[in-house]
Amino acid sequence: MRNDGGERGFWLYDLRVETVLDGRTPVCRHIEGESFTVEGETLVFDAGTRVSMYAIAALLPLLPAKQRMTDPDDWISTDAEIACPDPHCGGRFRITRLPDRRWFSHASTTGLPDARGAPYWQDGDST
Numbered sequence: 001m002r003n004d005g006g007e008r009g010f011w012l013y014d015l016r017v018e019t020v021l022d023g024r025t026p027v028c029r030h031i032e033g034e035s036f037t038v039e040g041e042t043l044v045f046d047a048g049t050r051v052s053m054y055a056i057a058a059l060l061p062l063l064p065a066k067q068r069m070t071d072p073d074d075w076i077s078t079d080a081e082i083a084c085p086d087p088h089c090g091g092r093f094r095i096t097r098l099p100d101r102r103w104f105s106h107a108s109t110t111g112l113p114d115a116r117g118a119p120y121w122q123d124g125d126s127t
Helices: 053-059 063-067
Strands: 009-020 035-039 042-045 081-083 092-105
Touching: 009 063, 053 081, 053 092, 063 092
Parallel strands: none
Antiparallel strands: 009 035, 009 092, 035 042, 081 092
16 A cells, blocks of 8 residues: 555554453453553553453454454454453453554565665654
């Protein structure tokens, strides 16, 4: 995909990942309403927010797919809650696409030596 300037790259949605219980009993340390955001490749936590590393491990494979544009009928577009990996725990994590999207140029994100530009986090953009 190209942006208006003809630069090759891609868009990623920002995400919000929120702990939801909906009356279910958690076994693990899940506090309803705690959340973090995903901005590009970065997980951003508010001060004091704590999330189980096991829950993060269950979420990580899905976050890049949720960030990308998908067909409205693809399950990744419609299914938003991920269960805690402990089968006895009632905790869930709701992944919401935020309206903001970020543009990433291919040159600033690739590892291919002949296609590299300045890394995106060093080009003046704080993404």
